[in-house]
Amino acid sequence: MKKTAIVLAISGLALASAAQAAPQANTFYAGAKAGWASYHDGLTQFERLDGLKTGHQRNSVTYGVFGGYQITDNLAVELGYDDFGRNKVKYKGQTIGKHTAHGTHLTLKASYPVLADLDVYARVGAALVRSDYKTYDDSFVGEGFPGRRGHDLSTSAVFAGGLEYAIMPSLALRVEYQWLNNVGKKSNSLSTDYRPDVGSVTAGLSYRFGQGVAAPEVVTKKFAFSSDVLFDFNKSSLKAGGSEALDGMTTEVANSGLASPNYNVAGYTDRIGSDAYNQKLSEKRAETVANYLVSKGVEQTNVTAVGYGKANPVTGSNCDTVKGRKALIACLAPDRRVEVSVQGAKTVTM
Structure with a gap:
């Protein structure tokens, strides 16, 4: 008889774990993000104020924090706070008016794995936004534009989509585009109601609790x-x-x-x-x-x-x-x- 060993791994439950980017179901996560915001629509009404040609600065820094509960492997509910950036009205290079917006949002987040550690996702929900308005009392503008402040609280629809990459089971990187529809509601005598949309591109990190166990x-x-x-x-x-x-x-x-x-x-x-x-x-x-x-x-x-x-x-x-x-x-x-x-x-x- 040929004296060779029959060393057979007849059965082995060797387990492989392919981490998906989304957290495990029934766990929580929290994170922070920062990026660039841009105000759209509603700005052209400020191009002329009593015959004075003006401009605007629609882009600014945005940042926020967020946290969520992963309901299933592919569905989560997310709550967050955002500074949605600011828009400035300018005359001769100086700011004569400013609109800032910040608030909380509640969204549902659906994700789909495209690679072992990479998900594509979308968020849909609503944001409760506080808008603050300020005009500056600059002497070169004239007596018709005294310094004033005001604010309002309104609800805006939130739409977002992005990519999420699991650096490790407990830490993930996300890149996202977010759109807020009709931020604020400011009436004025110059034109129709001022209700701009706000788009933003951000990058963020999130920590997943209970991962990597x-x-x-x-x-x-x-x-x-x-x-x-x-x-x-x-x-x-x-x-x-x-x-x-x-x-x-x-x-x-x-x-x-x-x-x-x-x-x-x-x-x-x-x-x-x-x-x-x-x-x-x-x-x-x-x-x-x-x-x-x-x-x-x-x-x-x-x-x-x-x-x-x-x-x-x-x-x-x-x-x-x-x-x-x-x-x-x-x-x-x-x-x-x-x-x-x-x-x-x-x-x-x-």
């Missing part, structure tokens, strides 16, 4: 060794080639990441010989393998050895018609085996 998963690996590789026929002392085969198994288990694995060693014989003799031989062979594992550093309490004698033959009736002892010994070789079942906890980062 080490989740122990039970992993089982099974190995089968031809008894002829480990032992000479009718012997229970380990051969030199047998130690190499067992070393290969322990190396594979060590590389699998199992914590304190348990080794269950089962010894079997063929049907030649009495039941009592085969039972004793199978027990000695199982104990020999167990003792070798202990000598290689496996905790003795983590190793069990059981002999099953001629039970559970794998050859079935294949050798029933074989004539001659040598031929029968060769035919029954698969029944002479040692099986090792290794079970342990593998830490998987979610």
